[in-house]
Amino acid sequence: MENRNYSNRENSNTQRNNYKKKTYSTNFKKEYNSNSAENSDKKPKSNSFKKNTSNRFSEKSETNSYKKTYNPNFKEDSGRKKTYNPNFKEDSGRKKTYNPNFKKNNDYKKPFVKKNYTYNTENEAPKPINTEIRLNKFIADAGICSRRNADIYISSGNVEVNGEVMTTLGYRVKPTDVVKFDGKVITSEKKEYILLNKPKGFITTTNDEKGRKTVMDLVANATTARILPVGRLDRPTTGLLLLTNDGELAKKLTHPTHGVRKIYHVVLDRKLDYKDFIKIEEGIELEDGFIQVDEISYVNDKPKNEVGIKIHSGRNRIVRRIFEHLGYNVEKLDRVVFAGLTKKDLPRGHWRRLTQQEIINLKNIK
Incomplete structure (x- = not known):
């Protein structure tokens, strides 16, 4: 067989292996040889516009580049594991100690005793309960007259207490007193x-x-x-x-200070114009002063001549006068709510x- 010359091939391989590869470094700076003929006419660039190339790898050299360490014997199922007791059982663990023969005993509890509001007269006297009321209120509660008129009757000598004429307006009636009005015994009435x-x-x-x-x-x-x-x-x-x-x-x-709310259902002789609706909502000036309703709205599924109005003023005929002031006649006025009370049933x-x-x-x- 013909002998081939491998010398050239071996030389080329040697040159390839000995070839110095270009390395890259983040701290790389181009060096200028002042003696070089190629760079003799060139000047280095000013450092004032030098680009900042510093980073977290700046302290590492080209040869000592960062590499991730690993264990050649590493296995996926290896690593640090949670320690445990090989004799551990799910039902094991620290439990609250108890006596299996324990029985709940409620003897230590204080027995319930209904409070007895009797007093020991030897040690402490009972506190007096104020059940007395003014004489004029007693007469008013009996339904005879108002408190103001009761004061007039008391001053006139029409009232007797325990058989004696009582003219003291501030007298307070006791539960044991017998009160007479014009010779007849009166008692306080139940509130209705x-x-x-x-x-x-x-x-x-x-x-x-x-x-x-x-x-x-x-x-x-x-x-x-x-x-x-x-x-x-x-x-x-x-x-x-x-x-x-x-x-x-x-x-x-x-x-008026309590502002009790009242709601009325109003039926007018014609449709309530929207401009008048706004006037009522914002308030209008009547003969006896300014009045503003709490709320006004058209009644649902009804003609525009039916409205609902909420107001707390107690002036005489106030709802009718509001609409009459704007040129409307009230054909029907029904109070449907008073102080939270309704007409239900x-x-x-x-x-x-x-x-x-x-x-x-x-x-x-x-």
Whole structure:
């Protein structure tokens, strides 16, 4: 076989192995040889515009470049593992100690004893309970008259306490006292609260000189106590009216500072113009002063001549005068809500007693 010359090939391989490869370093700087003929005419660039090439590898040399260390014997399932007890069982572990024969004993508890409000007269006297009330309030609660008129009767000598004429206005009646008015014994009445759905054509008063029908005719069989209407509804107005012999509550519900809310359903002779709607909402000036309603809105699924109005003012005929001021005639006016009370399950011309919760709600009005 022909002998081939491999000397040239071996020389080329040697040159390839000995060839110095170009290395890259982040700190590489181009060096200029001042003695070189090629760079004799060239000038190095100014350092004022030198690019900042420093980074986290700047301290590492080209030969000592960063490499990730590893274990040649590393296996995927190897590594640090959580230590455990080979004898561990799921039901093992620290448990609360207890006595298996333990039985709950409630003897250590203090037995419940209903409080007895008896007092030991030898050691301590009972605190007095103030059950006394002023004489004028006692007369008013008996349904004779108001407190103001009771003061007049007391000063006139119409009232006797325990057989003696009492003219002291500030006298406080004791539970053992016997009070007489014009020679008849009187007692304090139970408080009554009657809610009436007033029909059209009745006057809100206790009696009428002209013999017209009053709201008292509708509640004549409700109670024997002397109840009075809280506020007023004029003759053509219908809706809720509260009657009671609780003078303090009646004064509270009618006083303007408490702002008791009332809602009316109003039917006008024509559609309420939107401009007038805005005027009522923003407030208008009447003969007796400025008035602004709490809320006004058209009634849903009804013609535009029916509106609902919420107001807390207690002025006389205030709702009618608002619409009459704008040129409307009120054909129907119905009070549907008064101080949170509604007409639910209360037909026109009928009455009902307030529930205990309703009475509490009225007394809690601030």
